[in-house]
Amino acid sequence: MTETTDPSEADRELLTLQEAADRLKVHYMTAYRWVRKGDLPAFKAGGRLRVRQSDLDAFLHGRQVDVVSPSKGEQHTDWDVHVDRLYGHLTAGQGVEAGSLVRKVVADGAPAGDVYLHLLAPVLHRIGEEWAAGRLSVPVEHRATEIATAIMARLGEFFRRRGPSRGTAVTLTPPGDQHALAATMVADFLRAGGFDVHHLGPNVPVEDLRLFLEVVPTDVLCVSITNPATDAGVYEALVAASRRANGRTLVVFGGQAHDPERAEAAGGVSVADLGELTERLDELVGS
Ligand code: B12
Numbered sequence: 116m117t118e119t120t121d122p123s124e125a126d127r128e129l130l131t132l133q134e135a136a137d138r139l140k141v142h143y144m145t146a147y148r149w150v151r152k153g154d155l156p157a158f159k160a161g162g163r164l165r166v167r168q169s170d171l172d173a174f175l176h177g178r179q180v181d182v183v184s185p186s187k188g189e190q191h192t193d194w195d196v197h198v199d200r201l202y203g204h205l206t207a208g209q210g211v212e213a214g215s216l217v218r219k220v221v222a223d224g225a226p227a228g229d230v231y232l233h234l235l236a237p238v239l240h241r242i243g244e245e246w247a248a249g250r251l252s253v254p255v256e257h258r259a260t261e262i263a264t265a266i267m268a269r270l271g272e273f274f275r276r277r278g279p280s281r282g283t284a285v286t287l288t289p290p291g292d293q294h295a296l297a298a299t300m301v302a303d304f305l306r307a308g309g310f311d312v313h314h315l316g317p318n319v320p321v322e323d324l325r326l327f328l329e330v331v332p333t334d335v336l337c338v339s340i341t342n343p344a345t346d347a348g349v350y351e352a353l354v355a356a357s358r359r360a361n362g363r364t365l366v367v368f369g370g371q372a373h374d375p376e377r378a379e380a381a382g383g384v385s386v387a388d389l390g391e392l393t394e395r396l397d398e399l400v401g402s
Contacts, residue, residue, distance in 0.1 A: 308393030
């Protein structure tokens with residue numbers, strides 16, 4: 116941080132730290148910490164911290180991957196504590212409290228991608244375990260899922276990325292699979308990774324998908340499979356449909372109930388870890 120009292124510095128480019136924090140979509144204290152660490156250039160003018168718009172743009176550009184993508188390595192967020200709290204809010208139907216908790220975790224600097232992988236997914240997994248053990252009713256699970264869906268809709272904005280497109284992706288779940296959230300996460304990760312995404316949601320009929328792929332040039336089709344009762348023939352059906360439609364779409368299968376062997380045998384690709392998806396796509400289809 117540099118100190119100056121030169122009023123000529125206070126040109127139109129200057130933002131207060133609160134304005135900078137608002138544009139970065141973080142809490143004031145988070146922006147302040149970044150200034151103290153020297154990550155975000157700021158200086159004092161008229162006794163207040165100021166940030167140049169151009170410095171903010173450069174910071175945002177450099178940090179975009181951090182804000183959006185899962186972090187690798189260092190982790191300061193106490194995920195276990197947040198998982199317990201969010202589980203409590205979701206199962207009690209406390210949508211406002213759940214939303215505030217997630218907003219705070221992001222405002223404190225956690226990448227939105229990490230919120231998906233280390234907070235929402237484990238909470239939903241626990242909800243599934245408790246439902247399967249007969250300790251959570253179906254309405255309570257449904258209500259919790261609705262709140263999680265609303266939270267994800269709000270987090271979606273963190274996964275937008277400007278710049279040249281790396282290709283077009285389609286995301287969905289196959290026929291008979293009503294589990295929508297993981298496919299939405301896949302769509303957001305692909306957007307953050309620079310893809311234009313057509314997110315079709317759950318339960319998409321194969322023949323209708325083929326017609327869609329005929330008119331929408333698609334580089335990657337990402338299929339999320341969660342329902343263990345999914346028809347085993349769906350792997351071949353989806354790969355065949357994409358080949359008939361245009362012959363160029365790479366079909367990637369993932370999700371807790373997907374079968375890697377069937378995926379590969381059908382001519383698709385299996386990717387288990389969502390955090391690795393865009394890197395794997397770099398290897399598979401190039402940038
Ligand atoms: C919510 C929910 C539902 C809701 C879904 C509503 C909605 N809007 O999505 C409803 C009520 C519809 C539902 C229905 C059923 N469900 Co359900 N459901 C769940 C629950 C609690 C959460 C699902 C979820 O969103 N998880 C969070 C996501 C983010 O986690 P994920 O799927 O693991 O995804 C991660 C990775 O796998 C990966 N990933 C996922 N997809 C992809 C794709 C690619 C390309 C890549 C790279 C990565 C990737 O990235 C994600 C982030 O890490 C799960 C519990 C659980 N373990 O998930 C049960 C669960 C999946 N359901 C289960 C069951 C049994 C059912 C039903 C059969 C129940 C019934 N008797 O009717 C039906 C089937 C309906 C159908 N036809 O699909 C079981 C499956 C058990 C099994 N494996 O044998 C589970 C595991 C519950 C349990 N513990 O028993 N369910």
